[in-house]
Amino acid sequence: MMIINVLLAKKAVGNRQTFEFITSAEQLAIEGETPWMDSVIQIEGELINNGRVLAVRGTISTTAKYQCSCCLEEFTVAMEIPFGDNYQQANDEIIDSEANLTYYTGDEIDLTDLVRESLILAEPIKCVCSENCRGLCPHCGINLNTAQCDCQGKIIDPRLAVLQQLLK
Ligand SMILES: [Zn+2]
Ligand SMILES: [Zn+2]
Numbered sequence: 226m227m228i229i230n231v232l233l234a235k236k237a238v239g240n241r242q243t244f245e246f247i248t249s250a251e252q253l254a255i256e257g258e259t260p261w262m263d264s265v266i267q268i269e270g271e272l273i274n275n276g277r278v279l280a281v282r283g284t285i286s287t288t289a290k291y292q293c294s295c296c297l298e299e300f301t302v303a304m305e306i307p308f309g310d311n312y313q314q315a316n317d318e319i320i321d322s323e324a325n326l327t328y329y330t331g332d333e334i335d336l337t338d339l340v341r342e343s344l345i346l347a348e349p350i351k352c353v354c355s356e357n358c359r360g361l362c363p364h365c366g367i368n369l370n371t372a373q374c375d376c377q378g379k380i381i382d383p384r385l386a387v388l389q390q391l392l393k
Contacts, residue, residue, distance in 0.1 A: 260289035308343035
């Protein structure tokens, strides 16, 4: 659980407090295979009473394991994901219904949902191990980042083969 007690922060505009948590995908109840399955997830941030709301701003730091969509190798990357939300006490009058607000009750804000959502949203759709990944040879399937093959020289494009026939 990542709960911040906001009793002091609520008392005066300008009050701020920092927070720090260590969690994991398991503790966040993210089920199934995830890139962060075996990683430590570090949460760090600050809560500020800006008069209208309690503004939470922070960073999620973790490492994620992905499979390169080009060469199919597994690789690990460090991730820094900014997150934040504005919290308003549930029984306050709604100041601005357009604003991005989350309501809390009592003196505690639970960051679990926010952190879980921020992590899931930060997951890239397509990932490659490096910008220069050379991928797999389309003919023999060898990983061209770590090995070489001579397929390029051996295989003749079928369209070129037809051309060669015509030239005879
Ligand atoms: Zn790759
Ligand atoms: Zn090859």
